Amino acid sequence: MKSAPQILTAAADAIADRAASRDVAAERSMARTVKTFAALTGHNINEREGWVFMAVLKLARAQAGALNPDDYVDGAAYIGLAGECAENVPTMPLEMLNEPVRASETRRVLEAAMFKRPTTHVVQLEFSQEADIAPPSRRQK
Structure with missing residues (x-):
């Protein structure tokens, strides 16, 4: 390689x-x-x-x-x-870049694409305080 x-x-x-x-x-x-x-x-x-x-x-x-x-x-x-x-x-609007993104939904979509599991609906990412992933500036310590 x-x-x-x-x-x-x-x-x-x-x-x-x-x-x-x-x-x-x-x-x-x-x-x-x-x-x-x-x-x-x-x-x-x-x-x-x-x-x-x-x-x-x-x-x-x-x-x-x-x-x-x-x-x-x-x-x-x-x-x-x-x-x-x-x-x-x-x-994405600049103000949304500081919002956390739900990793679980993103992970499901990527896994479906990579392992050929079909998805039948449009995915909308949710932005909330309880999200799995947050930008470093928003993570709780």
Whole structure:
């Protein structure tokens, strides 16, 4: 297995290689992808969420079968692309970032995705004082 800096360098190289193979300055197809996805399914996600989805896909694949370094290289690239577009895509309101998030619901959704258990409803995270996880500034000592 490669070291973390090698994985990150390979991820950067993969992003550049995809642009070069398509003869464009920067290959950024996620905006088109999420528009197509919305047209096909009626589900709207933004560009950042599309990149995050792809990173989660790579995490799920990394849990199955033999080691494939590509899962980690591509996952790192997708997180980088999500970060690149995060400044331009609205996310959670700033005041909510200091609120605790219920870990149990988040854990259930991630486990369902990683272990192929279907979910049939939209998940809404709850914010409350009794939550399992809280930002360091809000944790009780």
